[in-house]
Amino acid sequence: MEPRLVFWPAVAMALLTFLVWLRMYASRVGEMRRLRIHPQAVATSAMAAAGFQDTRAADNFRNLFELPVLFYAALGIAFAIGAVDALLLALAWLFVALRVAHSSIHLGYNRVMHRFIAYAAGGFVLWALWALLAWRLLA
Numbered sequence: 830m831e832p833r834l835v836f837w838p839a840v841a842m843a844l845l846t847f848l849v850w851l852r853m854y855a856s857r858v859g860e861m862r863r864l865r866i867h868p869q870a871v872a873t874s875a876m877a878a879a880g881f882q883d884t885r886a887a888d889n890f891r892n893l894f895e896l897p898v899l900f901y902a903a904l905g906i907a908f909a910i911g912a913v914d915a916l917l918l919a920l921a922w923l924f925v926a927l928r929v930a931h932s933s934i935h936l937g938y939n940r941v942m943h944r945f946i947a948y949a950a951g952g953f954v955l956w957a958l959w960a961l962l963a964w965r966l967l968a
Contacts, residue, residue: 838922838925845928849890889932896955
């Protein structure tokens, strides 16, 4: 198996992050224009939370820098130790798919329990990925 294949799930996650960033930018600028919010009125995250009516995109963007940081690290380690195989790639792509589902729910209809299920499932997949890496480091 080609070890560099492990970086395609990272590219997919970066693309998701970029798309959410674009959505956040569009929604923030649109809301600022519509509600005539002065940029200085949302200078801090606390002020932004109080000033904006819809913070879903910003919340989701911030969330894409929590668990995914461990995901990116795991992929780099997997490549470095030669642990890239079909199982590892399947876990990586499953994590990406669950993050896409989480973001879609968060930015869409935003049902908290549905979003939580996608988030928790992604977390379990990530921990399985790390457990697989730890096992391979021990072997």
